[in-house]
Amino acid sequence: xxxxxxxxxxxxxxxxxxxxxxxxxxxxxxxxxxxxxxxxxxxxxxxxxxxxxxxxxxxxxxxxxxxxxxxxxxxxxxxxxxxxxxxxxxxxxxxxxxxxxxxxxxxxxxxxxxxxxxxxxxxxxxxxxxxxxxxxxxxxxxxxxxxxxxxxxxxxxxxxxxxxxxxxxxxxxxxxxxxxxxxxxxxxxxxxxxx
Numbered sequence: 001x002x003x004x005x006x007x008x009x010x011x012x013x014x015x016x017x018x019x020x021x022x023x024x025x026x027x028x029x030x031x032x033x034x035x036x037x038x039x040x041x042x043x044x045x046x047x048x049x050x051x052x053x054x055x056x057x058x059x060x061x062x063x064x065x066x067x068x069x070x071x072x073x074x075x076x077x078x079x080x081x082x083x084x085x086x087x088x089x090x091x092x093x094x095x096x097x098x099x100x101x102x103x104x105x106x107x108x109x110x111x112x113x114x115x116x117x118x119x120x121x122x123x124x125x126x127x128x129x130x131x132x133x134x135x136x137x138x139x140x141x142x143x144x145x146x147x148x149x150x151x152x153x154x155x156x157x158x159x160x161x162x163x164x165x166x167x168x169x170x171x172x173x174x175x176x177x178x179x180x181x182x183x184x185x186x187x188x189x190x191x192x193x194x195x
Contacts, residue, residue: 005082005083005084005085006080006082006083006084006085007084007085007088007090007091008062008084008085008086008088008091008104009091009097010091010094010096010097010100011060012060012061012062013086013091013097013100013101013103013104014060014100015056015057015059015060015062016057016060016062016086016100016103016104016107016108017100017103017104017107018053018056019107019111020043020045020049020050020053021053021056021057022104022107022108022111023043023111024039024043024050024053024054024057024063025057025062025063025079025108026108026111026112026115027039027042027043028063028077028078028079029079030115030175030177031175032078032175033066033069033076033077033078034076034077034078035070035074035075035076035077036050036051036054036075036077037050037074039054054077057077058077061080062079062080062084063077063078063079063080064077064078064079064080065077065078066078081166083159086101086104086105086108087101087105112179116177116179120133132174139185147182150182151182154180154182155180158178158180
């Protein structure tokens with residue numbers, strides 16, 4: 001059963017308005033459940049700092065404790081199941097919501113872009129290893145209904161595979177980061193005024 005999509009409100013987006021919280025959120029998204037200690041090692045921050053930012057993300061319901069792991073001394077944190085929508089029309093309709101959306105999305109894409117380039121460079125520096133990345137670039141000329149149909153189809157495929165592999169614990173399984181960006185490469189045409 002596919003989990004419902006959650007639209008992030010202004011408060012949740014504000015919680016993502018800090019570079020370290022965005023980095024923690026992105027690490028949990030890419031790498032799976034972590035502790036404040038493991039996040040400390042990955043970010044170079046103190047475990048006290050990562051613990052503080054984990055609590056803020058948890059209060060905003062952006063992450064949750066993974067109660068299947070750890071003990072009283074070691075808490076594991078993960079993303080809730082299901083997709084999150086950043087930048088909904090409703091949230092972006094207010095100045096505060098728009099500002100929070102812009103800040104969160106800009107920081108998330110900046111950090112994810114840096115991670116992508118760093119990872120790609122590391123892979124290219126080791127040509128003897130198996131190439132296990134699929135990079136596709138396409139520029140299409142679409143009407144709005146065609147764009148919407150394409151976006152729905154691609155998202156449905158991702159959702160289906162995510163559901164089928166959610167609890168997979170195969171020793172040979174590797175985490176893959178999938179990023180789907182569909183943006184117009186030019187401004188849409190203006191509606192012609194009736195003469």
